Amino acid sequence: MPMHTPSLMTPTDLTAARARLCDALNRLDQVEQQAGAAARAEALGQVATAYREMGGWREAEWSLKQALSLALALGAPDLAVDLQCELAEVTRALAGEAREQGDEGAARAALERCRDHCYAAVAQARHVADPHWEVRVLVRVAEVLEHCGDRHDALALQCRALDMMCRQEAGVCTPAAQLTAPQPLM
Template sequence: MTEPNRRATKRPPDLRPAAHHQRALNLALVALDAASVRARPTEMAHRLAEVAKCLQRMDDLRSADAYLERALVWVALIPAGAADAMRADLLCTQAELACHAADRHDEQVEALAEAGDEDLPAVPEARADRERVRDLATEAALLSGRGCDPMWEVKLLLRASDVLDRCGEHDGAVAMQNRAMALMGLMNPDTAAAPAIPPSRDALRVAGPSSLM
């Protein structure tokens, strides 16, 4: 028999990472459905990017990339000036996803080779991901110079530089690092190693006083 006054015990929440990420994804999808009713480009882009972020945390890289592609479609409907920063951020996130996918592919191939498995995944898949990283990161860096926040530009340049370096594009990575250093006033943009992507006028404006004399 149960005691009538006994308190009902609540089941403790499931705090496992997978369950936590699944709940976050479910909430992001609900928010996306609500935004779809209004169909406002900026809101839709944000909601799609949030779903992509949740999928990335669940290690579903291909699905995350597909949602980012949808977000970019909505960004294209936003006036150019306001859309540049959002597009640059999404492109950089796509570059990070592609870099992660290439690294994971290499790890799988290495593990199979060590196990003596002769049925190895195709190498061109990782190569294609790394080529895509280069294109995405370069476009993101170009767009970053159109923003009005130099510190945001620095963060994006460093993100782009990191994925390029991980993919073996060391010259491009160094060029972006130099541009970020010029923005922070740590390098004279006139004497830095000639970057493939020159600093924007805003970058030169916010460089330290000593670097402009």
């Protein structure tokens, strides 16, 4: 998702972004009264997306953390991985914002949270059902780490993703579900 800077948005764009935020908040209110945790996690993700679009990084981070807690409680690894990736992107933006304001302590703290989310996403990505999606997660996280200045880790993830793609193309990549299945005795 592209990062937006409110000062660069046209008045029309800002009005549309605010309308999407209001819609997302209204949906969240409805869902919290009627639906289960999965719907609440999805609604919180939509709220975070609206905040991100307007450059509301702190609000987006809070919404994503709430959604991640629900996803983890539900045992939904695919959703948790996606939320960890979004949290990594948001905290990277928070670090940039803090640097621009001259607050190096806040920037370092945001970068540490960003790295934590990156590594959590990579660890959780091993448990997703689709190995192709795992590759996309590795590439997404590598891009975030590259922007954080962690070139070595970004390169390692890119190499891992490339290796997985080559194995998938050759037909030797085994999905996680098959790796954990019991082997026949004979």
